[in-house]
Amino acid sequence: MANDESWFGKFVNELHEKPWFKCAGAWTLVPIWARLTPVKPLxxxxxxxxxxxxxxxSMMNLIMPLKTENRSPIGRAAAAxxxxxxxxxxxxxxxxxGTVHFARFVIVNDNICMFSVYDGDFTNYIRDFIAxxxxxxxxxxxxxxxxxxVTPCEENVEAFIQWIHEHDLYQVPDTPTDFLRDQEYLEGDKAVSPVNDDLTLLPRKLVLQLRANKNVSLGSGYRAYPGYSVAQVRKQLQLGW
Amino acid sequence: MFDLADVQGNILRGYTGKPHVRYLILEVADAMAARRWLAASISGRYHGVPQITTGDWGTAKPETCFNIGLTYEGLRALGTPSSSLAMLPNEFIAGMTASAAKLGDVGHSAPEKWPAPFNEPKRIHLIATIYADKVEQLEQIQQRALDRNALTLLGTREGCTFPGEKERDFVHFGYRDNISQPRFEGVPDSQRHPDRQPKAPLGTVLLGHPTNLEGLTWRVPQPAELGHNGTFNAFRVLKQDVAGFEKYLDQAASFLLQHPRVEELLPPGNEEKIGKGLSRCEALREIVAANLCGRWRDGTPLALSAEIPDPKMDLTDFDYVGVGDSRCPHGAHIRRCNPRGGQIVQRIANNSRRLVRRGVPYGPPYDPAKPFERDEPERGLLGNFIGASLGAQFEAMSCDWLNLGLQDPRITGSNDPISGANDPRTSWFDLPLTSGDPIRLHGLPEFVSTRGGAYTFLPSISAIRYLGSLTT
Incomplete structure (x- = not known):
């Protein structure tokens, strides 16, 4: 139906651009959907x-919300x-x-964030970091x-890694099929829906996921060159590794 | 003081004298009956249930050995309190199939392709292991272990060391195996092999003890009697394509024979030193086999003798400190699994990912006189990889070292040549030469594929008693 060229199809496809629909969607439709089909955050x-x-x-986009009492200029200064x-x-x-390319700390809206680029398995990165x-x-x-x-981190390694994992942004895959696969895998269903996988049509699953996950990372990003490990780059530049 | 009698025997002992092993893959049929079964297994005096073999058997060596491992589903089925279950590590809770991509269980090895009973991982609750001298004893213990009210038998897997005094130390690809295990602080060293590696802290293999990573401790599921002195095991059914391996050695030797720098690898006239009566092609096959593994097939480490297999060399007393690529390739199987003290990218990981490995072959030995027959019977290794943290040891080794080669920039992007999930279209392995640039071999297929497995918790004797006494 969504691809139908009829007036009704066109009407449906353009709905999300109408101000009245945006309002109705945000306040009525999406909450009803979410109630009918609860979606877990990926x-x-x-x-x-x-x-x-x-x-x-690989990218880590760690968003850590400050405690309520720290959500002030003084709290943000304490984080800095x-x-x-x-x-x-x-x-x-x-x-x-040894496996981290870049890491930086940023404060955004009462969140302290750590963005980093690392090689290999995520849990090994965090575990080795703590160690x-x-x-x-x-x-x-x-x-x-x-x-x-989860503090002290070194005595709560497993819980700390899980906590970091939960605060690392969900990375929306580059292709709609992969997104739907993620979603359906989480729901214990390995079959990918054969229909409704066009992200430009704002599928309900994406809307609901973005309701559950307000902050996400989009796609794998731009790359100027293929993936090399830290040690490969350092070796090539004769910096020692 | 650490009590060996509280630890299951298969963690610190190899039972190497017992050639036959059978794994019973079981489902809890009735929680109460299964708990009675567990309680009876401590003494072995009631209801005929075999006694669990502990790490301390005194002077009376048992005729058979019996041990158990429980999956997360198994612990749940037994009625373990949810507060205790929540303290188990994520990798264990999710199970081995959830870590398929990390472990290289993809393609032919994907969990969806595993045969029964591993095709229904959630039903696997308990894996019991029987070690014995004779098959009849395996039968007897199995009969005693199977209490139909308590447990349902989903399937079995059986292994046996190769017959023969000399052959018993060898495995399917024709290498000497089971050479050494980590030595642990505070545990009597029964092997007494000289070993340049430091003794591993007990926390490498048992929960509740100091680990190799300074200041880091693994979470011990509470109550303490449940978690303390327990550990985790990755049980793996690993199919080995011996015919494919031998065929690849032929292919690599033919390629090398034509290579302009082959004389660096094998100076003319040296064939006899590699093995008696070997042709040039056969000697090159053995050189490739040694480099892929990091040991000559007789066990001689390349780190100690790179040019020829030398029976006088010690099998265990070596390190990779200062051992360059020309002595032992950085990509060789045993060096990837355990880089010992050698330089690696993850500087703190030296010696921290060590595992206790217990492997026994299954299936008939390969007969080189009848190579590449159709309908080859399945053969491989029933492997156990034991460590206090599945994530920090077994998975870390599998993911970053075996399947990515992250520990050394010269091998990053390649899989382990023997056990990695290789695709002949992209795989490569560098054969080092003393003069500089290596000779790169291509086209390695997947020699080892996974045919089943499960993560299990190997509870202490106190934990088995605790689980047996649960009343919920």
Whole structure:
């Protein structure tokens, strides 16, 4: 029906652009959909690929909301200070993990964020990071919602890795089919819907997922060159690895 | 003080004297009866249930050994409190099939292709292992273990070391195996092999003890009697394509014979040193086989003797510190699995991903006199990879080291040449040469494919007692 060229098809396809529909959708339609078909938020981070070369230069987009009492200029300053105070230790730790290309800390709307690019398996990255820097990251995590339950990180490794995983943004795949596969896999259904996989038509599943997951990362991003590991780059540049 | 009698025997002992092993793959039929069965297994005095073999059998060596592992579904089926279940690690809760991409279980090895009983992973609750001298003993213990009220038998897998005094140490690809295991602090070293690797902290293999990563501890499921002294096992049914492996060695040797730099790899006249009566092509086959593994087929480590197999060399007393590519390829199987003290990218991971490995071959030995017959019987290895953290040890090794080669920039992007999920269209392996650039081999197929498996928790004796006493 959605591809129908009839006036009704055209009307339906353009609905999402109508201001009255946007309003009705946000306040009535989507909440009703969400009630009828509850959607779980898809987990964050990249999915491991079966092609070894694809598991290089993966992105982590960690969004950690500050505790309510820290959502103020003073709270944000405390977060900035927690990073600054432990900067050398954190950077030395990242260096020793050996698989991290870049990592930076950003404050966005009462969230402290860590964006990084790393090689290999996500859990190994986080585990090695904690093993290397020990307590230095605890000062940051303590300021964040839910952080108390996972500090000290080095004594709560499994819980901490899970917590990071949950705060890492869901990465919407580049292709609609992969998105629907993610969604259906989460619901225990391995068959991909044969229809309604055109993301330009705003499928209901995407709308509901974006309701459950307000912040997401879109696609695998632009790359100027194929994936190389940190050590491959350092070796090529004769920096030692 | 650590009590060996509280730990299941198969964790710290290899039962190497017992050639026959059978795995019973079981489902809990009735929780209460299964808990009675567990309680009876501690002493072995009631209801005929075989006694669990512990790490301390004193002077009376048991005639047969019996051990158990429980999956997450199994612990749930037994009525383990949800607060305890929630403390189990994610990898274990999700099960082996959820980690398929990390473990290289894709294509032919994908869980969807596993035969019964592994095609229904949620039904696998308990895997019991019987080690014995004779097949009849396996039968007897199986009969005693099977209490139809408590447990339903979903399937079995059976392995046997190769017959013969010399052959018993070898496995299907023709290599000597089961050479050494990590030595642990505080545990008597029964092997007494000289070993340049440091002793591993007990927390490498048992929950509740210090780990190799300074200051890091793994979560111990509570109550303490449930988690303490327990550990995790990755049980794997690994099919080995021996005919395909031998065929690949032929192919690689033919390629090398034509290669302009082959004389660096095998100086003319050296064939006899590789093996008695070997032709040039046969000697090159053995050189390739040694480089793929990191050991000559007789077990000699390349790190100690790169040019020829040398029976006088120690099999275990070596390290990769300062051992360059020309002595042992960085991509060789045993070096990828355990880079020992050698330089690796993940600087803190040296010695932290060590595992206890227990493997026994299954299926008939390959007969080189009848190569490449159609309808080859299935053969392979029933492997157990034991460590206190599935994520930090078994999965970390499989994902980043075996299937990605992240530990060394020279091998990044390649799979393990022997056990990796290789695709001949993209696979490669570098044969090192002393003069510099290596010779790159291409077209390695998948020699090992997964035919089943499960993550199990190997509970301590206290934990078995605790589970047996649950009343919910």
């Amino acid at each position: 987990p964050g981070g990249v999915r491991p690929s079966i092609q070894p070369g694809d598991n290089l230069q 200070l927690a990073i600054a105070k432990n900067r050398d230790q954190i950077f030395a730790g990242l260096d020793n993990v 290397t820097i020990g307590s230095a990251f605890n000062d940051v995590v303590k300021l964040v919602e839910g952080g108390d339950a």
